[in-house]
Each structure stands twice: as structure tokens, then as C-alpha cells.
Amino acid sequence: MDAALSVLPTWHQRFPLLAELVPTAGILTARAATGVVGVLLIYLGAGLRRGKHRAWQLAVGLSALSAVLHLVKGLAGAAAFGLALCALLVWKRDHFTALGDLRNRWRALRAGAMFLGAGFLLGFAEIAVRANRLVDHPGVVKWAEHAALGLVGVSGPVQFQHPMGAAAVSVTTGAFGLLAFTAAAVLLLRPGTRRRQPTPEDEARLRATLHRHGGGDSLGYFALRADKLLIWGPSGRAAVAYRVVNGVSLASGDPLGPPSAWPEAIAAWLDDCARHGWTPAVLACGTPGGTAYRRAGLDVIELGDEAIVEVPGFSLEGRCMRGVRQAVGRMRRAGYTCEVIRRGDLSADVLAEAVHCANALRVGKVERGFSMALSRLGQAADADCLYVLCRDAEGRLRGLLHFVPWGDDGLSLDLMRGDRDAGNGLTELMIVSAIEAAAGLGVRRISLNFAVLRSVFARAEQLGAGPVIRLWARLLGLVSRFWQIESLYRANAKYQPLWQPRFLCFPSARDLPRIALAALGAESFLPQRATSR
Template sequence: MLTERAAEVRDEVQPRWERPPSSRRVVARLVQFVGAASAVFSVLPPHHHRFGLLADMVPTAGLLTARVASAVVGVLLVYLGAGLRRGKRRAWQLALLLSLIGVALHLVKGGLVPMVFAGAIVALLVAKRDEFTADGAPRHRLRAFRACATFLSAGFVLGFAEIAVRVNHLEGRPGVLSWAGHAALGLIGVTGPVHFVSPIGGLTVSITTGAFGLLAFGAGGLLLLRPSTGGRCDGAAGQARLREVLDKHGDGDSLGYFALRSDKQLVWAPSGRAAVAYRVVNGVSLASGDPLGLPSEWPRAIGQWLTDCAAHGWTPAVLACGTQGGRAFQKAGLDCIELGDEAIVDVAGFALTGRPMRGVRQAVARMRRAGYTCQVVRQRDLPADTLAEAVACANALRDGKVERGFSMALSRLGDPADGDCLLVLCRDEEQALRGVLHFVPWGRRGLSLDLMRGDRTAPNGLTELMVVSAIEAAPGFGVDRISLNFAVLRSVFARAEELGAGPVIRLWCRILRAASRLWQIESLYRANAKYQPDWQPRFLCFPSARDLPRIAVAALRAEAFLPARADDAR
């Protein structure tokens, strides 16, 4: 009874992901609406919305600069909406500052309606200030300062130079300090003490300095709003700690070893016996696989991760977790959908006999008759020159320059720390290396496929020979299960082949086959199915359906199917 009660208490105190308050989303939408309205009003003809209070007090160049500045402020407010929805404190600060600037700009250029809108947004932001508490990235402050200083310096130098080249067209004899003051004031849209004989000269200087001033503050604001990527990844001590956890509790998830990637960060349960591995991509904290460590400590590790997400304004998401991990994330408040299935081969039950294995059997026999042989060996047992040859071969056979993979790829080969990894080296009759398979450990008695490279000029059956060789050699390494590739939405293809498949499944299957021309969805499923594996489902976990587009883009960037931003590279 005491044990059951303790379990209930743990479940009661487990942190859960709380959906952002609806009022915060409303504030974000209103700020975006006012920003869009401000941009529209700034390009309308002046007589449509001028009330003329300051029309005779502000020079024409100042009015033009104010109109351009109000348009830029409006666009920036629209951009700030995403940060406000995530509760970013810095987005709130910038939105408040820009709204105040917008009030002043609309007052200068004579925009009564947008000025009232901007003032209302100022009041709303002040009233809701307690809902915006998420931290940003400290290093972005320095970048923002550098960008702002660079544009301001360039604008000042160019404005000063334009005044200097027009020295013979100035009224009176203003000194160099007056030139500098005029250029500096022009950066904030204010007319300085220098007067030009020709109005075009003054207008040119005002436009140049004003444009660079807008660029400076706009670039600085955008950099301040760049999503945080968290702290630096754990060093050697963190890697050693993680390896200890994998040695003790690594049998559950075939993706556990991939948490050792250099671009993944770890958040640990207070006990230190469980962790969540993740990477922040474009404001999405993308975890992969099940939590690591002792399953009873998973809720605490997940709670720590969700707390970090809330503190930084990240959107939590989990890519390719298993059934047990999916249940744990679901209890923490995330929704789950099936993403696909992982092919797992039972070594003891695998055999090349029987009609279902006829294609694989024939391919393997054909390659062996052609003189192809495979060496299956632990990485630590390979001579240095052979390992270097394998690394060079894998790089040469890579499809493109980008190393793809995140959730089910280690993205390195030959690291001395990965001595337990298993390599399959396939050579032709002339002993030339034509293919490489790389498996990472899956607990004590399993392997998980990390890398598969084959020479496309080799005869058909190269991959089948390498996979079968690995399965046949597995008992000698104490391995009784091997995880092969992951098949996205495999169940759709399988159900479409069944008798009586409905029109919706058949239509969905046609769509996936069309997409397979780009991403090889169906071909990967067929390549796995030929080994008659057991299929284990993998899931995608997310807070709400509205977050799925951002999560999909983040996942594609992490897997290197889309270009990564500089801040996302680790």
C-alpha cells in the first residue's frame, strides 16, 4: 500500500506541459494586427489620415523618415507576434518599445487612427506584462549590439561623407562638429543644424542616414528575438555519465546510443538516474527517442525538460519515441501520433530459407558467387589503416555533401570512444572496399543500424549481403536483436495491400507513393520488409496541432533535409 501511495504521489507532483494562456495568444494577435495596420497606414496618401497638428513643425525629410520608420515598426511588430505567443520577455520588451516609438512616429507624421491603436497596445502590454517571462539567449545581446553599432557607424560615416562632398553647397560655414551632429541626428530621423542650398542635398543625406538608422535598430531587434539554443552541450564528463547510464539501462530503446551525438544536450532528473536528450532548432526543443535511464525516473527527467522549455519559450517535441516513452510523454501533457515503424530482426529466428526470403537468398548467393566477401568486426579490433580506409570509403559513398540524420544516426565514424560499434566491410573479388555498414550498441545484446553506404556501381545485392552477414555473425558477438532502418508511415502501405482496404487508405497510399519520388518513403519500407522483421511503432509527441508545422520544419532541419541556420548548428 505504501508503495502504491508513493507512486500516486509521484504522479501527482510530476510537472506537466501547460498550454500557453489564451490571453497571451490574444495579445500576440492584436500586436500583429496593429503592426500590420501601422504598415498599411504608413503607405496611404497623407491626406487620408493626417490631422496636421505637427505638419508645419516637422521638415519634409522628417515626415518621410517618420513614414518609413512607422512602416518598419509595423513590420517588426508583426514579426514579434511569434515571440509573444511563446511568452518571450524580450519580445514583450521590444513590442512595448516599438509601440511607444510608433505613437511618436504617428504623432509626427499625423496618423491619428494608428496612433490610437499603438497607444492601446502599449496599455495592453503593460497590463499583461506578467505573462511574458521566458528568457532569451544572452549571447544574442552581443550580436545585436554589434549589428546595431555596425549599421549606425556605416550610416554616420556615409552621411558625414555626403555632407563633406557638398561643402560648397551649404548655407553659411558650419564646422566639422556641425557636420557630425547632423549625420548623427539623421540616424534617428531628426534634421540637424546643417542647411543645404539645394533641398535635394539635404533630402539625400536624410534618406541615407535614416535608412541606416532603421537598418541598425531593425537588425538589432531581429537578432535579439532569435530563438535561444540553450547552453552548450555536455563535455567529456557528461558523455561519461551518459555512457554509464546506457550501460545500466540501455536495453530498452534502440536509439539510446544516439544521445551521444555531439549536437545533443541533456537535461537530467534530480536523482541523476534519467535524462532527456534534445536539440533546440528554431525555437523547438526536439527530443529524440525514449528518455534515458531508469524508467521510474523518466517522469522527473521529462518534468525538468518541460520546465526548461517553459523557461526559454521553446516548443517541446519528441521525435521517434517508442511505446513506453510515448506513454510517459503523454502523461506529461503532450499528444502523440504514430510516425512509422522500426524494423527489428530477431537473430535467433532469422533464416534465409522459405519462399518469403527467396529474393534475399538469391541476391546473397549471387554476390558470393561474384567473389564478394564481408568482414564483421568491432571498431576497436580494426587496425588503424583499415579503419581509416572504412571512413574514407563511407565519406566517398555518401549521397551528397551533407551528413543526414539526427534521431537515428550518430553522424560520426571512427571515433575512438565508439569502440563497441560494429562494422561490416564488404570487398569485391579484387579486395576493393565497396560497402560499409555501421552499427551502434543497443544495450548489452543488441545493435542499431547507424550508417549504410554502398557503391552504386556494384552488382545488385550488395546491401542484402552486408545485412545478412551482420545477422549471421551476430551470435558470435553476443547479439540477439538488430534494429534496421525506420519506415515512415509503414502501416499505410501495409494496410493498403490488405484485402478490403478502403478508399481513404488507398488514396493516402497513392499520396505517399508520389512523395516517395523525393524522399524514398516506400522504397525504404520495401528494403526493410524483405528481411521479415518485427515492426515496432515510433511516435511523434507535440503540444498541440497548431505547433506541427514548426515542429516539422525543425525536424527536417535537424535531419539535414532542410538547410540549418547558423544558430542551429552545434
């Protein structure tokens, strides 16, 4: 309403006192401020919906300010609406208790002070350059008072010989006052984050939990990422790993610990989200985790499928494996060999070579991944991680795979790097080498890449697929040019894996756009400012 009324003509029946205090330029400032207030009230809607206390405080102040500004414009009816909105917010104040980020308060104060300072200096300078065209030649103290009052749209004590001079000063100071107010409000409402450096005790507790219960979810080890935080249930037996990204508390995978203790950990995480006004979401959880989150009140949709190779049943024989068999044979005939070795058994020189190779072969400057990536390589604490090092006939390292433990008998693919000049078949050779060596390492299952919306492509290939699913598959094929959706599915399907569904959990459909942006940011597909650690 405020945004619409800001463009309506001003009534002439203004209150006489306000007419004396607020000059013509001040009315223009009031009209602009009314529009800004209206836009900010709309902007506050998301924060109010999440129960943010700071959003409530600003909404109360803005609705009261809206009433005053409408009085300045002469719109008494609109002013009454603003007062009614203010009264309603005060009446419902118990619904807005979510905490804000204290850092945002200082950022808002700093930005507001900078704009106010700049506006004051410019207004003072404009008065100074017109010093010989002022009535009664007031001193610099009056100049400063006039510039300061202009920041809030009120006429000061300085009188100008020409109305255009007074208008110019009022517009300049009023505009900077609006900028200061708007910038401070926006910064104050920026989604909060949480920064916390994991302690050695936290990591030891998590590793102990993974040792006892890490066999259920192939993504469990990725909870050891440095940018993930943990919320433990009251009993301390289960936890949810998460990261706060732009107001979304983004968990990944199933909860950690025994399934019987998952409900209390999920409840603790949801309570933390409600306390801070964060939107809860879960990225890439499995069927057990999705069931637990749905029982806690979240909606669940299928996100894609994870490719899992059963080592005992894997074979390169048969028509369906012909392509992989030929690629592996071609690379071996060219002199390529693979070494499969645990991190704890690597020499310092070979480890340094592997880390250098991984960095050199990375496409782009950003290390992508959040839900299914560890984002580190070579640390001594990860001694059980497995490396596949592929060398050419001359002994040069041309590619590597990095797997993290999945319980006592599994591996989960973390990192894949390959030299694009090494020839077709490098990836197939490394994966097959890992599978062939797995039995001797006590590994029975290997989790490969995650294929987003795999079922769409699979159903489109079936006999009798309908036009809707075929159209959907074509659209995803176009998107795959940028995000490799279809190519990941094809790359995994050639190993004849078992497909395990992964799900996205969320509170309501209206939150999906924010969650999607947060997930893309966490996976480093979008630029992100510093977030929680």
C-alpha cells in the same frame, strides 16, 4: 494596424512642434517606420506567445514608438491605440519571463552600429558634396550633427539652398536608421541556442545509464552524439537527450534511464524549454516514451515504424524470402565475402580502411542523421560497435555496415555504405551476414532502418484499400523521389521484420511547421547555421 496605416495619406492637422522638427522627408521616414514597426510587431507575436522577455521589451518599445510615429503623421486615434497596447503589455509583464540568448544581444548591437555608422558617413558625405550650396556655410560639426539627427528622422541644423538636397540627405540617413533598427530587432529575436561541450564525466555517466537501462530503446546509444545535450531529473536517474534547433528543443527517442524516473526528467526538460521560450518536441520516440510524454502534456502522432529483425526466427527459406535469398547467393557466387567484427577487435589498418571507405562512398558532403545516427566512426570509446565489412573477389572493400549496441542483446543500424558499382545484392549480403553472425555474438534482435509513414504504404497494398489511402500513398510515392520514403520501407520489408511504431510529440498543431523545419535541419536535410553543441 501600423502596417496598414503606413500607406494611408497623412493628415494635415499635425502638431505644430512636430511640424517644425520633422521635415517633409522626415514624414516619409515616419511613414516607412510605421510600416516597419507594424511588421516587427507581427514578427514579435511568436516570441510573445512563447513568453520571451526580450520580445516583450521590444514590443513595449515598438508600441510606444508607434504612438509617436502616428502623432508625426497626424493620426491621433492610431497613436492612442499604440499607447493602449503599450499599457496592456506593461500590465501583463509577469507573463513574459523566458530568457534570451546573450550572444544575440551583441550581434544585434554590432549590426545596428554598422548600419548607423554607414548611414552617418553617407549622410555626412552628401552634405560635404553640397558644401557650396548650404545656407550660412555651417562647419563640419554642424554637418555631423545634421547627419546624426537624420538617422532618427529629425531635422538637423544645416539649411540647404535647394529642398531636394535636404530631402536627399534626410532620406539616406533615415533609411539607414530604419535598417539599423530593423536588423538589430531581428537579430535580437533570433532563436537562442545552447552550446556546451560534453565532459568525460558526462559521457561516463551516460554510458553507465545505458549499460543498466539501455535495452529498452534501440536509439538510446545515439544520445552519445557530440551535438546532443542531456537534462537529468532531480534524482539523477533519468535524462532527456535533446538539441536546440532554431528555437525548438528537439529531443529524440525515449528518455534514458528507468521508466519510473522518466516523469521527473521530462518535467525538468519542459521547465528548461519554458524558461528559455523554446518549443519542446520529441522525434521518433517509442510507445513507452510517447506514453510518458503524453502524460506530461504533449500531443502524440505516429511518425512511422522501425524495422526490427528477431535473430532466432530469421531464415532465408520460404517464398517470401526468395528475392533476398537470390541476391545473397548471386553476390557470394561472384566472390563477395563479409567480415563481421567488433570495433575493439579491428586492427588499426583495417579501421583506417573502413573509415576511408565510409567517407568515399558517402553520397553528398553532409553526414545526415540526428535521431538514429551516431555521426562518428572508429572511436576507441565505441569498442562494442559492430562492423560488417564486405569485400569483392579481389579483396577490395566495397561496402560496410556499422551497428551500435542496443542493450546487452541487440544492435541498432547506424551507418550503411555501399559501392553502387558493386552490383545488385550488396546490401542484402551485408545485412544477412550480420544476422547470421548475430547468434554467435549473443545478439537476439537487430534494428534496421526507420520507415516514415510505413503504415500508409502497407494499408494501400491491402485488399479493399479506399481511394483516400491509395491517393495518400501515391503522393508519398512522389515525395519518395526526393527523400526515399517508399524505398526505405521496401528495402526493410523484404527481411520480414517486426514493425515497431515511432512517434512525434509536440505541444500543439500550430507548432508543427516550426518543428518540422527544425527536424529536417537537425537531420541535415536543410542548411543550418551553427546550433547547439
